Amino acid sequence: MGSGKTATVAALCRALRDQLSLAVVTNDIYTREDAEFLLRNAVLPPERITAVETGACPHTAIRDDISANLEAVEELEEAVGPLDLILVESGGDNLTATFSKGLVDAQVFVIDVAGGDDIPRKGGPGVTTADLLVVNKTDLAPYVGSDLARMARDAEAQRGELPVAFTSLVAEDGVRPIADWVRARLAAWTAAPA
Amino acid sequence: MRWGPRNGARGRSPGGVAALLVLADGRFPAGGHAHSGGAEAAVAAGRIHDAASLEAFCRGRLHTAGLTAAGLAAAAAAGLDPLALDDAADARTPSPALRGTARRLGRQLMRAARATWPSPELDALAAARPRGAHQPVVLGLTARAAALGPPDAAYAAGYEAVSGPATAAVRLLSLDPFDATAVLARLAPELDQVAARAADAARRALDEGPGALPAASAPLLDIAAEQHATWSVRLFAS
Ligand SMILES: Nc1nc2c(ncn2[C@@H]2O[C@H](COP(=O)(O)OP(=O)(O)OP(=O)(O)O)[C@@H](O)[C@H]2O)c(=O)[nH]1
Ligand SMILES: [Mg+2]
Numbered sequence: 001m002g003s004g005k006t007a008t009v010a011a012l013c014r015a016l017r018d019q020l021s022l023a024v025v026t027n028d029i030y031t032r033e034d035a036e037f038l039l040r041n042a043v044l045p046p047e048r049i050t051a052v053e054t055g056a057c058p059h060t061a062i063r064d065d066i067s068a069n070l071e072a073v074e075e076l077e078e079a080v081g082p083l084d085l086i087l088v089e090s091g092g093d094n095l096t097a098t099f100s101k102g103l104v105d106a107q108v109f110v111i112d113v114a115g116g117d118d119i120p121r122k123g124g125p126g127v128t129t130a131d132l133l134v135v136n137k138t139d140l141a142p143y144v145g146s147d148l149a150r151m152a153r154d155a156e157a158q159r160g161e162l163p164v165a166f167t168s169l170v171a172e173d174g175v176r177p178i179a180d181w182v183r184a185r186l187a188a189w190t191a192a193p194a
Numbered sequence: 195m196r197w198g199p200r201n202g203a204r205g206r207s208p209g210g211v212a213a214l215l216v217l218a219d220g221r222f223p224a225g226g227h228a229h230s231g232g233a234e235a236a237v238a239a240g241r242i243h244d245a246a247s248l249e250a251f252c253r254g255r256l257h258t259a260g261l262t263a264a265g266l267a268a269a270a271a272a273g274l275d276p277l278a279l280d281d282a283a284d285a286r287t288p289s290p291a292l293r294g295t296a297r298r299l300g301r302q303l304m305r306a307a308r309a310t311w312p313s314p315e316l317d318a319l320a321a322a323r324p325r326g327a328h329q330p331v332v333l334g335l336t337a338r339a340a341a342l343g344p345p346d347a348a349y350a351a352g353y354e355a356v357s358g359p360a361t362a363a364v365r366l367l368s369l370d371p372f373d374a375t376a377v378l379a380r381l382a383p384e385l386d387q388v389a390a391r392a393a394d395a396a397r398r399a400l401d402e403g404p405g406a407l408p409a410a411s412a413p414l415l416d417i418a419a420e421q422h423a424t425w426s427v428r429l430f431a432s
Contacts, residue, residue, distance in 0.1 A: 031426065052228075055362070055365075056429040064223060065223035065227050067223060067303075071225075
């Protein structure tokens, strides 16, 4: 909770919206707060942002029963035409949250340095299998006593070749590493669609 | 009781009961987990607060909305025109919020059903109602695609009418899950009766049309659903 998923979605929208046709689906737990944050900050036109209700089980909605999310994606495409990239934000994440391959092509897992620098070491499906692991809020590391070098080593031990990005979204262009990764993935898919 | 000949006539072997277990499993991925079947509103109003009040709520829902849904599902499984049944479902659903919910869930079930039991009849209904037909109609047609009979479809619809609120009450009230499951077990004999009535009505509807199907409703469920749809903070979509 609070690692910066919505902030990442917002920053990605700002970084990519001029080049790509984007849309966002949020999975909030009991409000439309994430969707409303994105709307308030006008990161995309309102018809490109939609919220899914998850019946107190946000993990079910992105993994075991993806019906409502698939429908939301379908409705976005109907409303605004073909989309290059759809960002689906999960609600109330924990270390076991994973997205179904029936819903997404790639999963980004966002943790932050303030949640404890032993999270990469502890692993769990999100940390070990996500296509990109983001360690956010690096600006806070000195204040919370998190050792970034150790987090990087632990992450590599858990993930092998899979990439890790260290970000601070409060910094100018702080989302750059994630945006670059997204662009590279899109270029690869366009060359050889999954 | 199984209407094997109809399925046989369509070139399928009569469905075994195992397919019904797949369809009625609460984990069947058709979007139901995000809906409380009116339980969230009833909990907020204090009408559900323990296992006994959950049982009373589920019993009421089973004999009203549940019976109506079971009749529609059985009729769709029996081969009545799904578009006529969709109109009949509209006529039996006075609350616009619940009509929207039924179509949304119907669309989500349609996606799961076509992936699970591909069938030209499901394709045709999906094409005719791209934004979703009423869920009980899709459920009945799905049962038909799975070579199940009208009574099976009625069971699936009736069971859903009570299992949805029971699961939601466990999450909303931190109710003991054993107590909630015991509620469902106590309602089983009544579910047998409701499924039998619904299947009976579906058989008559083959000759007399959808007018022969049950049209029971629960005004308090309708009113509460309208209110629930306006809440800005809620756990369940309905
Ligand atoms: N200092 C600092 N704060 C950040 C950074 N990224 C996000 N935040 C702040 O962290 C808080 C939580 O960020 P969100 O983006 O809402 O986190 P989330 O993961 O979407 O949270 P939930 O959806 O509630 O699980 C907000 O106040 C953000 O402004 C960062 O890099 N550095
Ligand atoms: Mg968020």
